[in-house]
Ligand SMILES: CC(=O)SCCNC(=O)CCNC(=O)[C@H](O)C(C)(C)COP(=O)(O)OP(=O)(O)OC[C@H]1O[C@@H](n2cnc3c(N)ncnc32)[C@H](O)[C@@H]1OP(=O)(O)O
């Protein structure tokens with residue numbers, strides 16, 4: 041295909057461009073000549089899951105660049121069983137030897153659990169029906185699924201047939217299926233009929249064909265027929281599809297002997313909505329594919345549908361506890377990637393880069409208590425329910441803020457930064473992300489944090505300290521301290537006293553500095569426990585700045601935090617004047 045870039049100033053062109061008035065070329069689809077005012081579906085809610093039918097191995101497979109081998113089909117089949125599907129369309133056995141062999145393998149190797157029904161699709165042609173039944177014969181439960189297109193364009197262009205002739209294809213095909221399956225009584229056979237392209241078929245005609253098929257098959261309340269109403273090509277807004285479904289639901293004869301099924305495709309990008317509305321409108325069953333594979337823009341995505349229900353508190357009856365494993369399997373079998381933004385399953389769907397999202401998520405996790413309703417902002421589902429970790433929930437780039445940065449430090453290193461330090465440190469990260477224009481990993485964040493706060497050892501480095509007198513030993517309200525420091529490369533011995541260890545240390549340093557805020561907490565537990573100290577200082581007349589120290593000993597960690605603040609001050613060009621000790 042040839043793509044052209046058009047000069048925006050150029051006059052409208054003909055040829056490959058969009059036309060000025062699409063109404064000259066496209067007719068909007070309206071299923072009813074007048075409004076279907078009797079609709080009730082908009083005020084309904086979905087309270088129970090539909091019957092799920094996976095057509096990955098059929099509709100999904102027929103849309104692949106390379107259809108699945110038997111090995112890939114088997115792997116997919118096992119995965120579908122594991123997820124909990126009870127109805128699986130396994131192929132179009134009359135279409136290819138691979139499909140035929142695969143279905144036979146399932147049956148002959150007894151790979152189909154007793155509570156699972158396989159489905160095989162066929163056109164309404166005698167030889168194809170025979171081959172389809174032959175492929176499934178011997179299975180405990182099997183559904184023969186027959187289709188023929190009923191929409192006006194197909195009657196006119198593909199079949200060149202009248203309505204009566206098209207209805208006859210459906211009825212005669214149904215008779216053939218009935219006769220063929222009767223030859224294999226060891227299998228419990230059911231029948232599914234699809235008026236293909238139902239989405240653009242006149243509802244009255246679809247009804248006429250479906251009623252004729254039901255009459256021919258003669259289902260019972262116990263052994264229902266499946267009538268599947270496909271949006272073979274999604275033709276309109278999902279509300280109109282729902283109207284079509286509700287109209288069929290309320291007008292079909294023998295409705296109690298019918299499982300009403302839908303099969304939405306995603307041409308307009310609204311298959312999920314169409315399927316949900318269809319269930320509200322009376323559908324009992326949905327056919328689709330995992331992650332929305334399928335012809336053109338795909339079949340409706342069953343993962344999204346199932347998990348949409350789950351987030352409304354309704355268990356879908358399908359298990360996606362390890363969604364990554366499901367995704368890997370589907371990607372392998374289809375040889376197609378799942379988009380990183382794909383609902384519930386994409387790599388990025390539980391990740392926030394932007395500052396305000398990160399802030400809200402961090403706060404949501406902080407107040408979250410086990411056993412309470414899920415209420416973490418921006419996360420519609422707990423990633424842990426799908427086997428996803430919280431590791432990637434927050435990632436940092438130039439769009440991020442303090443919440444995200446400090447969340448990473450807390451998650452990865454157990455550091456709980458005071459609010460003002462969060463603000464201060466996020467500026468350091470912002471500088472990096474602005475300079476590089478790239479994401480910073482949790483590892484990068486800690487590196488920046490270390491070089492900004494923890495690795496500051498010049499001009500003053502703590503060598504050792506000794507508290508020589510404390511209120512307990514001296515009987516006075518004073519701490520006495522002796523400190524060995526390296527200052528500008530020279531070892532110094534200083535001493536000081538104060539009401540506490542920190543003030544004694546500051547006295548020994550003899551710097552014009554005040555502690556504005558002091559916070560500490562433990563990191564880890566047991567013998568590995570360390571203390572993290574955060575000290576905000578005002579040194580001389582400069583603006584407040586933080587220092588951070590981490591050490592096994594809590595007092596040492598606070599001294600390190602003071603020196604971290606002092607050294608940062610010096611690095612920023614501030615002056616410091618330590619006093620020489622008496623010994624020096
Ligand atoms: C919406 C859907 O997804 S439907 C499923 C589509 N999937 C597939 O087609 C995949 C498997 N299909 C195939 O391998 C092949 O199409 C086969 C084996 C079924 C048939 O192959 P062929 O015999 O070569 O026919 P072809 O595919 O060209 O079918 C077209 C013919 O079947 C007729 N036809 C199409 N659909 C049907 C139907 N449901 N029932 C009866 N006849 C049909 C057409 O009118 C056309 O007839 P014509 O040759 O007299 O004009």
Ligand SMILES: CC(C)C(=O)C(=O)O
Nearest residue numbers: 187234236237270272
């Ligand atoms: C055969 C039918 C159900 C189909 O795949 C479709 O209409 O999309």
